[in-house]
Each structure stands twice: as structure tokens, then as C-alpha cells.
Amino acid sequence: MYEQRSSEHPFVRLVWRAGGQTDGEFTDAANECWGLAFTRHRDGRVGAELIGPTASARRLDWRAGESYWGVDLESHVFWRGLDKPALLGVLQPLPVESGYVTLVGTRYLVPDHDGVEALVEALREQGVLVGDPLVARALEGEQPALSERALQRRFRQTTGLARKRIEQVRRAREAYRMLQQGMAPAEVAAATGYADQAHLSRSLRVFAGQTPRQILLGG
Amino acid sequence: MDENTRTFRIHVSDADLDDLRSRLARTRWPDVVDPDDTSGGVPLTLVRRLVEHWRDGYDWRAHETALNELDHRLARVGGLDLHHVVVPAEPPSGVPVVLLHGWPDSFYRYSRLAPLLAAAGHPVVIPSMPGFPFSEQPTAPMTVALVADLVHELLGSLGHERYAVHGGDWGSSVAEQLATAHPEAVRALHLTDVPVADLFTLDPAEVGEVEREFLERTNAWAEEASYYRVQGNDPNTLAFGLADSPVGLAAWLVDKYQAWTDREVDLDQTLTQISLYWHTNTIRSSMRLYAESFAEWSGTEDAGDDAAGTGDDGTWGGAGPLAVPTAFALFPADIGRPPRELAERFFDVRRFTLLPRGGHFGALEEPELLAEDLLGFLRELDA
Numbered sequence: 001m002y003e004q005r006s007s008e009h010p011f012v013r014l015v016w017r018a019g020g021q022t023d024g025e026f027t028d029a030a031n032e033c034w035g036l037a038f039t040r041h042r043d044g045r046v047g048a049e050l051i052g053p054t055a056s057a058r059r060l061d062w063r064a065g066e067s068y069w070g071v072d073l074e075s076h077v078f079w080r081g082l083d084k085p086a087l088l089g090v091l092q093p094l095p096v097e098s099g100y101v102t103l104v105g106t107r108y109l110v111p112d113h114d115g116v117e118a119l120v121e122a123l124r125e126q127g128v129l130v131g132d133p134l135v136a137r138a139l140e141g142e143q144p145a146l147s148e149r150a151l152q153r154r155f156r157q158t159t160g161l162a163r164k165r166i167e168q169v170r171r172a173r174e175a176y177r178m179l180q181q182g183m184a185p186a187e188v189a190a191a192t193g194y195a196d197q198a199h200l201s202r203s204l205r206v207f208a209g210q211t212p213r214q215i216l217l218g219g
Numbered sequence: 220m221d222e223n224t225r226t227f228r229i230h231v232s233d234a235d236l237d238d239l240r241s242r243l244a245r246t247r248w249p250d251v252v253d254p255d256d257t258s259g260g261v262p263l264t265l266v267r268r269l270v271e272h273w274r275d276g277y278d279w280r281a282h283e284t285a286l287n288e289l290d291h292r293l294a295r296v297g298g299l300d301l302h303h304v305v306v307p308a309e310p311p312s313g314v315p316v317v318l319l320h321g322w323p324d325s326f327y328r329y330s331r332l333a334p335l336l337a338a339a340g341h342p343v344v345i346p347s348m349p350g351f352p353f354s355e356q357p358t359a360p361m362t363v364a365l366v367a368d369l370v371h372e373l374l375g376s377l378g379h380e381r382y383a384v385h386g387g388d389w390g391s392s393v394a395e396q397l398a399t400a401h402p403e404a405v406r407a408l409h410l411t412d413v414p415v416a417d418l419f420t421l422d423p424a425e426v427g428e429v430e431r432e433f434l435e436r437t438n439a440w441a442e443e444a445s446y447y448r449v450q451g452n453d454p455n456t457l458a459f460g461l462a463d464s465p466v467g468l469a470a471w472l473v474d475k476y477q478a479w480t481d482r483e484v485d486l487d488q489t490l491t492q493i494s495l496y497w498h499t500n501t502i503r504s505s506m507r508l509y510a511e512s513f514a515e516w517s518g519t520e521d522a523g524d525d526a527a528g529t530g531d532d533g534t535w536g537g538a539g540p541l542a543v544p545t546a547f548a549l550f551p552a553d554i555g556r557p558p559r560e561l562a563e564r565f566f567d568v569r570r571f572t573l574l575p576r577g578g579h580f581g582a583l584e585e586p587e588l589l590a591e592d593l594l595g596f597l598r599e600l601d602a
Contacts, residue, residue, distance in 0.1 A: 125556060127427070
């Protein structure tokens, strides 16, 4: 089982949960945003992980009887006080004690699936999660009043990734969504600005770990 | 128990209860256009519900009996009879813990928390601040420093040379003062807020963005918090109505109990607090800190120019963080949840927990959450 929902919180892109009765693995597509994931093990213990942005797809395991839930943050939202480069592409286990997870020195109750936004809001209030409005506007396609160099630096500071890389991941995700809806690969390539279908395929293999055909077939 | 201490039992006379009943029966209600209107303070419907329960449902004698299951004492300290509750640990294996209440509450705030701490091996002392139910008020100005001195003396008389302190509201101010004046005696602080006096030393223009946001929220709150101003500026004027009318008193206090929480007002708990104030006629004396402690702060400006002046870190007059290990446990519906970095300006912060439920009176609302955090902190310090 995997499901996701959108959110009213401006820092949250989506809240997801997963779990099943059999062991399995799935492909986690490239993601330019930061996230948090929680696990309830079969013995009731709770685990927490910080998810760093990743520029390529990765395989993740799941185990029968465990449940997983978490949040993907918006790309302009970043962590203050964390060593970002060291966390890129990493699932960093976080200390959990008596049901509380410690994040940048502060203890928060591990939320359930419905309580994720309250946690994000508390992290925002503590100044641990910060939204960068300038990066948000640039990602919307606006050209901020900054030199290209300064803007690049700002992207790296905020997100830990280069702007170009973020845009590549976003484009691949858009293409993925269109393919899932049944659009033909050639059309998708044209609509999302890939040079050709081969370019689209290469990109999706890196970012989503699948070919357009696999995605069309419901991978 | 030394010769300056005697046991105490709460007993409200039948005559006082009859007098209360007759006052409640003869209540003249204000003429309010919309009884549900919350924009002008506490709504009529809530006060009516509370007062009807006080009149027809609430059983003071039953609550009095329950309160008397605690070990109440009066100690002669600093020339005053200081009421306090002692909860022994069986067996005592941990550091004694002092629980400091604020306004508008009393020792009762900790009646649910104390047994949880005692069960974990910590002897507990709950002092009632001077001028609060069952403690005498001083004739000298009522300041945080005076309260802290009395509390420290009380603990010495109980044989506690070294203790941990938990507090909220005025209780956290007193806790901070105890750690400042007696760092050798205070093993640890566990607070539910950053003392308000500390916030006033920060210049919003000189702090980081997250702290500024918090200070702006606090200032916006202070703008609306008229009780704070009236109790500070015109306590006598206010006190005539509250001392003479149980309904006036109930409205003034329940306003705080409904505003600073994340749940429906617990009528019985709130009426116990209100009854404690009513039957001891302590509403006026309980407000003294609001007027008299501010006088103390403005007085410190004359203490010397060395300590004054704005520091690079945006504080003035501050001597940097206290040396006593400190934990914060913040309830979401309390008046404000400061960011950790703000607390670190004033305290040696070892633990900072955002609790998931509860408000300003969280010790009554969520005693288990609070006990777990406090006990976890004390265990960590011993590790």
C-alpha cells in the first residue's frame, strides 16, 4: 500500500504513507526536496529518518508488517543548522526516545500521519525549517533581482542542490506524471522540453529508475 | 518537622460556605447583548455554566477532603507563615523537586504531578507563594527575589540542601532567581516558559529572525493582555469587585483557564482554583507581583552602568546564561513557545521539548507528559 495526500501547509508538498503484508522493494524517484520519514516496526518501536535530496532514483526496501509515513517538503524549504552537503542522498537516522524524535537539539513527539503538519509548523516556529521566498519565486519561473551567480549560490545554500539539478528533477517528475496519465512518450518529451524521446528516456532512468514504457505500464 | 513548622488542614467554615451560596443565589448578571460574544473577554454563557455548576454541582467539601489527603504545612519563614505541601518519596532515591506555581493558580496546580515524581523516588515540595492561598503576604514589596529567598529558606528548613526546581508562569521567574542567587543549591531547572522579564531585556531589532517573530507574537499578546496591565497598574481598583463577588472572581479567572488551553474548561478543576482564592480572600495579594516586581526591574537600572547598555547579542543588563543545567518543556497551547535559541541566551539549555498537548496549566491537564519529561531530564543529568 502506498498513498499520498496534499497539504494546506505552505511548507509541505505531500504527506505519504506506506506499508504491506509482504516484504518488498520500491524505487524512490529522484527528489530535490528534503523530507522526514517515520517507521513503526513490528515490535512497536518507532524510528525516524531525515531524507536528503537525491538526484537519482534509489531502491528502498520495505518489510512485512511495518508501517511507514512521512513528508516531502517544498523545494524552497530548508533546514537551518544542518550540514546539508553531507546529507545529500542520505537517509539519516534520527534519535528517538520515549516516542520523541530529536531534531537539531529539540525534542518533538513523533507525529502520526495526520499530525505531520503540526510537526512541520513546530519546526518552522523553532526556526529549524525555513522557507526561502526568493528560491520559491525563482522555481516558479520568476527572475529575481539577483545576479545569476548570486542566485546559484542562494540555491545551493537553501536546498543543497544546484538550481539546474533541481529543475531537471522537477521536469522529470512532471514527465513521469504525464506518462502515468497515459500520454505518449513523444508528446511528453515535447511538452516538458526534452530534446527528444531518447533524452526523456535517459533522464527518467536516472531520476525515476524506470523507462517511459515501464511508467506507462504502471511500473 | 522543626519547631517553626506545623501541620495544616484546609477547612472552610460552614458560615463561609453559606455566605458563598447566598451570594451566588443573588447574582446580578451583566446586561450583555450577545451572551456568546468572545470579542469582549469571557462570554456570558461560559461564566453562567461555571457559576451554575458552582451553585448546583460542585461539591467543595468533597474537594476539600481530597486536597487534605496531601500533607499540608505552615512554616514560619522570613516572618511569614508560608504554606506548602510535602509529598514524600517511598523510598527517596532522587534529588528533591520543588514545584513553583504562578498566577492564577496555587499549590493545586501540582496536585496531579507531585505523586508521579514521588513515585519515581523524588521527594516533592510545593510552596504556595506569599499572598497566594494559605500563605501570608509580606508588608515589604513583593518581588521575585523575595519569593525566591523565602522558598530557599523553606527548603533549608526541610533539610533539602540541593534540589531541582520546576516552574511555570511566575514560578519560572522565581526558579530563575533561585538558580541565580543559589547556584550551589539548584541542581537543575525544568521550566515551561522563558521568564517574561527575560523577554523584556531583548531588543527585537537586535535578535535573529526566528526570535524576532516570537517577540512580535509576545508583544501582540501583551497588547491584548489587559489583565496584565490592570493587575500591574490598578490592582486595588480591580480587587474591590473580585474580593466581594464570587462571580466577578470566577469570570476574571476562568477567562485565563479557557484562553490558555487546547480543550474545554474543566469546571471542577477551575472551580477548585477559584474556591481556593475565594475562601482565602487572596485575589488582591496574588496580584502583587504584577505591580511590585516591575518596580524591582526598573530599580535594577540604577544598580550600575557596567551591566547595562545593549550588548552585541541584543540583550542588555544580562550576564549571560545561568550555569545551572536547564530543560524546557513547552505546551502547545501555552501563551507562547519560544525558539530554543532564545532560551539559550539566558539558560544552559540541556533539553528542549515541545510537548504535543496541553496549555498554560499543563501540569493539571497533562501531568503524565510533564512528569515523563522532567524525570527523563533528571535521569539524563545523573547518567
